[in-house]
Amino acid sequence: MGQHRCTHYRRRRRRGAERYCLAHRAVQGRRRTRPAEVAPSLDQGHVVPDPISPDDSVLARRLTVALCVALLSTFVWGLYRYTANFDVWTFEGHRQLAIQAGELRAPLVPLHEMGVTPVTLWGNAGGAPAAYLVDFIYTRCPSVCRVLGNEYQQMQARLLAQRARNPALKAVRLVSISFDAEHDDQASLREYAHEHQIDSALWTLAIPATPADTRALMRSLDVIAIPDGLGGFVHNGAIHLLDASGRLRGLYEFDQWPQALEAARQLATARREMP
Template structure:
């Protein structure tokens, strides 16, 4: 083969070298970034990353202004209650809801009622249940009050609330990695789960919706209760048939 025949191939290869070098650098940087974000390629889902942050003590709720079902203003995480008349809880058990949800949020309400009753029997004031709306525009005080009444929330142990401003909600959900996406049907798809958060805002644990017993045990921490956890069905609202037969609550 003549020199003139081999020259174009050599020239083409030479001209591609800078491009290949840049591609190699970009791929290297991308691989490094992915490796860092996935903790050495071990964590691949967003929830995995959130829970890894919890294990490292890196996930923290920001102080948030809320309005509760009574219309009163309050601040959660890192700030003592206004006026100091209410003891500051040591731990919050937190879920994210919207009141017109007909599925998971209602199930969470029933589970939180059972946790509330367990805390009531123990007479504990260091653990507070906190439900935070992800739809503060529609979840006005009357809507919060209706949700609280439906699930028999005791305001001394369980606060039904909404952020006072959209910006406050965005800061809180952004800090916790809670995602709420409109589903196009007037509701949301979200990854709230149940969070156990100390009063300073440090997230101690994230639990699935049906793991309320585990969340309660963690919230009780080193002060385990001698009382058993409420069993399935305990404390649930009686049906109309039960009430007619006299089988409802005797309290």
């Protein structure tokens, strides 16, 4: 009896092992797919591109080189024109070239002296001064504008001292224009005028009537004012010499105020001597 049970147990284990082998082989058969069987399915679902011929590859490289050469030539030519034969590389250098060509002219925009009194300067027919020395400021400026204010004080003192001996200087006017309409109200302008002892007979402190007038005036003379992220501005700190029509005749750094004043005197003298 015990031997019969043992034999029966061995047969069951043998049949179980055979079933496991058959199942394992079936799974392996499904996993192992021949390449020849896969290729047709890929061809049916995807378009296999034709290989690029050597001639096409050479042509593509030549076209790429030609395009790069054309782009580089265009860039070099544009740079040559922009830098005036590779001689001028700065923004101020370009402004000097534009001045020499007579391309910069201030438009006739309405201004408010001390933020109150309407005033018209260059371009006004009749008794307009022959020369204007113009700077652009904002009264909260802690650096460049303060220096410009001090330089203008010195020019004002020299004009006052020399006008009696040189009548041409009576046709020279100092002008400071604020571009910060948001903050430079009447009180701020009065405080700036008091601080720098502005004599309105020689020196006009004004602000354009509208923000659009401010933008038009600054754009016409290539004056830039960029917010500095701290509530102020980074801007040009130059003295602009304008003639009676508003044409920009000269550009001077703030420490070149004696040269600027002399150029204004010469411009006023030349106009005085015109028939």
